[in-house]
Amino acid sequence: MIQWQKLYENRERLFWTLHTAGWGGFAIVYYIGSFLHDMRSIWLFVIVLNAYSGWLLTIPLRYIFRWARQQNVWRMLLTVFGSAYLTALAWAVVKNINYWEIYKHGYRPDEWYMYFQNTINSLIMVVCWSGLYFGIKNFQMLQKEKQNALKASTMAHQAHLKMLRYQLNPHFLFNTLNAISTLVLMKENKTAEAMVSRLSDFLRYSLDKDPIKKVPLQQEIQALDLYLQIEKVRFDERLSVTWDVQESVKQGLVPSLILQPLIENAIKYAISKMAAGGQISIVAKSFGKDLLLEVADNGPGADIEKGQLHRNNGVGLPNIQERLQSLYGDNFSFTIAHNQPTGVKVSIRIPFEVNEDANQH
Template structure:
């Protein structure tokens, strides 16, 4: 068990080490199936040569190009920095609001108040409103326009500045218009379509721990004013923002502006952006040039809102045009050649590496599912295949350990529930036996003796998880002694043990549930004498224990149903044959999935239960 957990904990470190080893081993393996059949070293050398020769041929132009290129890069970095910081601020604010909604939805005071039938609606609304104000600190949130709790609890009306009923919400503008509460957000216009609002919605649910269920108490809706949320920031050096922003929803021809800082032609720019700039790959995240504007699209996917940043580059554009016109012929040649090579190779190579990195990161979060495989025959593809195999093994091992821990916890709980003072029971049985001896009812003495041995074996105080087959058979003989007396001669038992029962070990307490099932369901209703045969033999390095009766038997449909049930890993309470299922699951967890119980039955002829186990001899017990 400890080795298994060590394997799980050190698996990801093994991945990193394994990557380096595999790359070194595969450097000299080559198959004629495209560029990715070569080593990474060869690929990089070829690419470097191709990318270097072209710039060398046009080195005389580099000095002129460098100045303009540097200016463009600085401008691009500046734009990216502004865009990144802007998006980061927006996402942080919206995440803060989502966290606030989560706090409110889980606020115990609100949950209790919404279902408290002793309060009147207005007191209830005042308490809920106060809790909402305290959680949000609305006086410090300039972007927040409103926050309301709408209750679905019909028998507990609530009315307040921050609380109302869902019936009231259904008559409001936002509820009747473009709502999408199933996505936890929606946008709409308030005040006669003059004020755009972004609403965040969170369900308020009450958890019933007794029945393990959730009940919907209502929703909480937080309105954020887009004019305040999306307004561009002003730097200390500038009197106004150095860029404009257009906030819109939907895409393509259906794009609708929600908020903009462009004074005149925002709609026209957005239309051109989707017609001329947007690519199929990047969609709303495309960047490009529209007129004198550098545009950069960003998407807030979690809120269904797109943003278009506009940077006016009229002055720098004029200078750039003059430079380009001077070196246009050579610049075009350089651009086509270098851009083509860099784009083709970098896209292909980086996408494969990026996919592998994403798998590593997803595995670090605990997601061990195998996703898209990386094509090719180079080191990256080989590493991806090995990584996928390791993920599969890790996932199987973790699931097996998890199920086994659950089964052990359940068994420990049941064992605690069944524990009583053994000395009290032994003394009681001894007292009964003594009284029976005095009365010369010796059969009762025998029953008490057998019952004491059964009880001692069941508690397992002096036994381990694995016991010799001889001890398990002795326990069954004690059990059958009592059953034979109980059935008054209508039950015969035969034993055919063709193995070294003293030195062959099996899991303890696996035969009685099956024998008990055979008596109860197979032989219990017979009016004639029923026969039960218990046999054990070895075959092909396996131990077979067979319990066979000549009782009522079962229909094939019933046999198939029992087989499905006992092979179900998830525990099912309240069904028959639970003892057989537990035995089967114990065997599979302890010995492997290839072992377990085989069921055969014929109506009115009897049933046969065969237990398959690995052969564990005395010297192998401790290792197992």
């Protein structure tokens, strides 16, 4: 299969292979068809010689047709049919000479135009050769256009995924920098230094991870922990986080930073709205052959209609849905529901996938 693929991609080698195979097939079929006519080796020699002359005479057609394809329709048709007819005429003469000189031992026709007899048969063969040439060329052109369209679609798909992934809420960065500035003014340099270090590690993770690729859940948890430690400096005791992650799913692959916007929303719309603070619960567990991820808060809740939140200027949740759609097609679920007794719970179900390299260790 790989050898055929290499042959197809090498246009020069493909032409010579098909060209030779075609004329070789002509010789075989012609000999089998005229087997009862003559079984002597001299007849086989004439057939091989005719096939070889056809092989030679049709080679220039390749370069003539290559030029003709760059012309307008009428000039192309005139060039193709004119060159095909002249080639057929020349091949008819060569075949007649081979037949008379070799098979008939030097026979000479009475009239000169007899050399051009059976031109129609030669023309049919040359036209078939021309048809196959243009058919293969058009097929190659369509395949190339299909590959280019697929490549363009893939590049656009990847660019779209990257745009969605990097369209994170800038409020987090502004709030963190303001918190660091406040800590510096309050002379809490060690806390500020730790916060800068965590922010650096989190931003490095968010920029280094390719949005097209998936990462093990364990790495995602570590990045989310960095993010939450930064937020805990701002909210102190007002932010409480509980983790419920099954050990068996930690190597499961997830889109990078797929949960970060959900946690950010919980902090913005739940924790920050409660004077006494609140709790965020993060769950990851197996669900049949799928991986179930949940982020829930115990905040004041929100208006939910038909599984959609009614909030203004929110890009986090639509981005998550678009990323999941791009990565998994229809094989995922994304649901938003009321948490019990209060708050909002967001659930994501995706296929449970594991990196093959992880299985080998």
